[in-house]
Amino acid sequence: ADYIATATLIGADLFDATRAERALQFLLATANGLATSWDFSANLGTEIRYWDSHSLTIQRFYQMICLIYGSNQAQFAQLPERVGMPEARAARCPAEFERADRSLQWMLENFGRQSDDPPGAEIELVFEREPSQVAQRVMAAVNESGMLQNTVRLLRERFTLETPFRIAFRACRQPQAMWYPEAREIAICYALIDSYYSLGLTRSASRRQQELDTP
Numbered sequence: 001a002d003y004i005a006t007a008t009l010i011g012a013d014l015f016d017a018t019r020a021e022r023a024l025q026f027l028l029a030t031a032n033g034l035a036t037s038w039d040f041s042a043n044l045g046t047e048i049r050y051w052d053s054h055s056l057t058i059q060r061f062y063q064m065i066c067l068i069y070g071s072n073q074a075q076f077a078q079l080p081e082r083v084g085m086p087e088a089r090a091a092r093c094p095a096e097f098e099r100a101d102r103s104l105q106w107m108l109e110n111f112g113r114q115s116d117d118p119p120g121a122e123i124e125l126v127f128e129r130e131p132s133q134v135a136q137r138v139m140a141a142v143n144e145s146g147m148l149q150n151t152v153r154l155l156r157e158r159f160t161l162e163t164p165f166r167i168a169f170r171a172c173r174q175p176q177a178m179w180y181p182e183a184r185e186i187a188i189c190y191a192l193i194d195s196y197y198s199l200g201l202t203r204s205a206s207r208r209q210q211e212l213d214t215p
Contacts, residue, residue: 002060004107006067007100027068034061035083036199066090070097113160120161123152126168134197135190139169 009023038058055063065083069076070093080090113120125148130136142148148167165184172189179186 002055002063003067003100004104006064007097007104010068010071010097011101011104024068027064031061031064031068033196033199034058034064037195062089066093067097067100070094071101108158112158113156117160120156120159121164123156123161123164124166125149125152126166126170128168128170130169130190131171132190132194135193138193138197139190 006027009027034057038056038061062083062085065079065085066089069079069085069090073094079085080087080093127139127143130139152167163184165186167186167188169188169190172187172191175189175191175195177186177188177192
């Protein structure tokens with residue numbers, strides 16, 4: 001999923017500089033969030049679950065950075081050094097991006113919506129009551145921006161869905177997002193939004209402290 005999402009954002013709106021730049025900023029912010037989450041967990045001494053089915057957060061960060069660099073080595077020439085990526089790893093990034101982009105193009109060619117295809121199945125957005133003031137403020141800003149509605153629109157433009165599904169925002173005990181195949185639902189927990197908000201505050205406080213400590 002990270003590879004497909006990263007390749008999609010890298011190739012977004014190549015003929016619209018403003019939208020392409022915004023997509024890149026979303027991508028860099030996501031990578032930054034992964035790195036911040038890893039640092040925060042490491043500082044807390046959280047158990048590292050090597051046995052988990054998902055890659056470690058810090059691995060996902062480097063994978064995304066590798067794909068960004070590999071997509072345009074001239075534009076992002078300083079990126080590997082800035083994040084401490086060894087030259088040997090960076091040298092493989094162009095090939096990794098080519099594989100990710102080739103996979104994305106294959107998916108679009110084989111499952112993408114053609115110009116004469118009829119509209120596919122609907123995608124429903126569900127917003128349950130936010131359990132915290134943070135979630136309320138964040139979701140108000142997200143809905144005002146129209147980001148979610150625009151994402152759903154673009155998804156239906158690119159693919160003809162055979163079966164409807166829904167994206168539900170709801171209260172959960174864990175900060176996570178999950179796909180429930182039986183219900184055909186992507187559940188996004190408000191606790192995940194609260195978690196990222198807290199990480200943002202932690203990062204901002206850290207930067208301010210660094211500025212104060214700088215002679």
